[in-house]
Amino acid sequence: MLHLIQLKEGLNKDFDQINITNGTPFINLKNFNIMIFYGSRSKHLKTERVTGPTCQHCKNQAPINITIFGKYAHLYWIPFFPIGKTGVSECTHCKKTLSPKEMDNSLKRKYDEIDSFIKTPFWFWSGIILILFLFLPTIIMTIFR
Ligand SMILES: [Zn+2]
Numbered sequence: 001m002l003h004l005i006q007l008k009e010g011l012n013k014d015f016d017q018i019n020i021t022n023g024t025p026f027i028n029l030k031n032f033n034i035m036i037f038y039g040s041r042s043k044h045l046k047t048e049r050v051t052g053p054t055c056q057h058c059k060n061q062a063p064i065n066i067t068i069f070g071k072y073a074h075l076y077w078i079p080f081f082p083i084g085k086t087g088v089s090e091c092t093h094c095k096k097t098l099s100p101k102e103m104d105n106s107l108k109r110k111y112d113e114i115d116s117f118i119k120t121p122f123w124f125w126s127g128i129i130l131i132l133f134l135f136l137p138t139i140i141m142t143i144f145r
Contacts, residue, residue: 037076040083042069043121048114053107055091062093064107066114072124080127082120087111 047067054061068087072079089098089107100111 038074040071040073041077041079042071042086045070045085045118045121046114049092050110050114053104053110055094055096056098056102056104056107057091057096058094060091060093062091064110065090065092066111068115068118070118070120070124075127078127078130079124082124085115085118085120087115 045068047065049063049065051061051063053064055064066087066089068085070085071083073081073083087100089103089111090096098107100108103111
């Protein structure tokens with residue numbers, strides 16, 4: 001109740017006109033529960049087929065698929081900001097998959113090459129951009145008042 005009064009006082013000078021002594025206030029802030037969904041997700045960015053490196057597992061010089069994923073933090077499934085890239089290689093002969101840490105030097109070099117020219121998508125920042133636009137009027141008014 002105290003929170004509601006403080007909130008109303010801050011927003012509205014005609015506070016006295018609102019009847020708060022009888023009945024329930026509009027919002028019971030004490031019992032106002034919000035469930036927050038957040039976490040991180042991965043989005044497929046690119047798969048490139050490379051030839052040259054020998055598979056560490058089956059020892060064949062078969063083409064290897066290198067796949068790069070972009071990771072982002074989300075709030076209510078809205079991407080907020082990127083949290084780096086990850087990837088995997090897959091031998092087209094034996095289907096063995098390797099994380100970047102497991103790759104040998106020649107495969108890791110190919111992986112880093114592909115990784116370096118893949119940019120993080122702009123929409124990974126959607127949440128931050130959305131918040132900036134929501135608060136932009138307030139920011140401008142604070143600076144230029
Ligand atoms: Zn293989």
